[in-house]
Amino acid sequence: MIADVIIKNGKCVTMEKEGECFDWVAVRNQHILQLGYGETFQAYLSADTVVVDAGGKTVLPGFIDSHFHVIQTALNAVSLNLSDAETLADIRARIKATALAHPGEMIRGYGLSLDGLQDSGQLTRSMLDQCCDDVPVWINSKEYQVSILNTYALLYFKIPFTTVGIELDERSMPTGVFRRNANALLRTNILDSFSDDSRMDTVSQLMPTLLEKGITTIHAMEGGVCYSDKDAEFIYHHGKDFPIDMVLFYQTMDIEKVKKKGLKRIGGSLYIDGTIENRTAALSFEYEDCPGTMGTLCISQQQLNDFVLECYQNEIQLALYTIGDRAIEAALIAHEQAMYQVGTTALRHRLEHVELATEAQVERARKLHIIFSMQPSYELDCGGPGGLYERRLGSRYQLTNAFREIMEKGVRICGGSDSDVTEANPLLGIGAAVNHPVETHRITVYDALRMFTYEGAYAIFEEERKGSLKPGKLADIILLDQDIFAVEKEKIQDVKVMMTMKSGDIIYERF
Numbered sequence: 001m002i003a004d005v006i007i008k009n010g011k012c013v014t015m016e017k018e019g020e021c022f023d024w025v026a027v028r029n030q031h032i033l034q035l036g037y038g039e040t041f042q043a044y045l046s047a048d049t050v051v052v053d054a055g056g057k058t059v060l061p062g063f064i065d066s067h068f069h070v071i072q073t074a075l076n077a078v079s080l081n082l083s084d085a086e087t088l089a090d091i092r093a094r095i096k097a098t099a100l101a102h103p104g105e106m107i108r109g110y111g112l113s114l115d116g117l118q119d120s121g122q123l124t125r126s127m128l129d130q131c132c133d134d135v136p137v138w139i140n141s142k143e144y145q146v147s148i149l150n151t152y153a154l155l156y157f158k159i160p161f162t163t164v165g166i167e168l169d170e171r172s173m174p175t176g177v178f179r180r181n182a183n184a185l186l187r188t189n190i191l192d193s194f195s196d197d198s199r200m201d202t203v204s205q206l207m208p209t210l211l212e213k214g215i216t217t218i219h220a221m222e223g224g225v226c227y228s229d230k231d232a233e234f235i236y237h238h239g240k241d242f243p244i245d246m247v248l249f250y251q252t253m254d255i256e257k258v259k260k261k262g263l264k265r266i267g268g269s270l271y272i273d274g275t276i277e278n279r280t281a282a283l284s285f286e287y288e289d290c291p292g293t294m295g296t297l298c299i300s301q302q303q304l305n306d307f308v309l310e311c312y313q314n315e316i317q318l319a320l321y322t323i324g325d326r327a328i329e330a331a332l333i334a335h336e337q338a339m340y341q342v343g344t345t346a347l348r349h350r351l352e353h354v355e356l357a358t359e360a361q362v363e364r365a366r367k368l369h370i371i372f373s374m375q376p377s378y379e380l381d382c383g384g385p386g387g388l389y390e391r392r393l394g395s396r397y398q399l400t401n402a403f404r405e406i407m408e409k410g411v412r413i414c415g416g417s418d419s420d421v422t423e424a425n426p427l428l429g430i431g432a433a434v435n436h437p438v439e440t441h442r443i444t445v446y447d448a449l450r451m452f453t454y455e456g457a458y459a460i461f462e463e464e465r466k467g468s469l470k471p472g473k474l475a476d477i478i479l480l481d482q483d484i485f486a487v488e489k490e491k492i493q494d495v496k497v498m499m500t501m502k503s504g505d506i507i508y509e510r511f
Ligand SMILES: [Zn+2]
Pocket: 067, 069, 221, 269, 418
């Protein structure tokens, strides 16, 4: 049989089993036709076959990002990036420049690290008014747990001042800082106000940057608290209009709604707790830098038990957001009870993030066949001595994201970026997992690649179609600019994708 495309002279790592590697891969009709050694590809060659010479570099299945907020990421690509803003003067200057460059348009800043900001208490409505008072200004903290508005936006988005989480000054006037319920309500109101045309525009603009990183499938976490259900509806209706496959995780607790849509899964950022940065992740101990604080659970154990049971009974795959060990505990208790009543471990339920799982919890998760959906890049942002984890957790920073121990215990881990919380770049995550600041948690290059390929497919029941190089599977294939197994470990994150093929079509090439 003749191939449409042959990638020859490569290190075609199948990701089916460790060490399996071919010299060439042939593609026909969107699928992988055959793999082989040496010159045997000649049998599949015709004058019309496109031949790509891989030059001895690594060929892999396309990357799968298992936790990705598509609309938020797309929106950010057209918003004001404040992730490297360190001073109030800096923020002021950038907002003023944006107002000048885009007169009459709402200004939306994102990625601001309040933890790293000096005088963050002065970042209020009146400060923003001084920069811009004739359009709404909306600033988001890095993990979206805090919003800051100018007066225009405060009046424009009409959140009742009695809502929990609106910060008031000594005169009982809003300072412009929104947290908790008020922040969630505000975010949903604002995101609801965007049109589907603008979603289509921004998501289309995002696609090339993802293909450039070798991403061919994403698990799209959309809708719900802090987000907008219109985002989930958009992905549901238009997800197939884009070159990258998007598998929707609807962030809702409304099982009937997802069933009516024919979805087989639910959740994503379905919050059981908060974040370590904001000291809202639920811990079994006190925060090192805030004695007396142990974080908060967002839902009662009984409510969680009932919901998890309902998912089991309806055969719906469930993804729950859990970061602290106390949140993980609550989720495991609910799963154990549901398992006891329904008796199935076949639904591939997931816990998202799972940054602080104890050894005993990992063992219980294994028995329940629960998948951990984890983000190695968090370690780049927060890990190691002096990092955010150490400031919040003290010496327990050495316990976060224990990839190796989790894998060795037999729990499957799929890898994601949580884009846009960290950059949508699987090679960055793979490098972070291999170079974990705590040596005992480091994993091999192969295992890290597997998190972002095969395990990502498994976590959405697609391992028969995707996630490895195997005849009959979809031809989602990428070519790197190096042999990733020969690169110094510290330099893995600098490896580039040379070519991305989706369903047999080469849709990205680096020149
Ligand atoms: Zn997320």
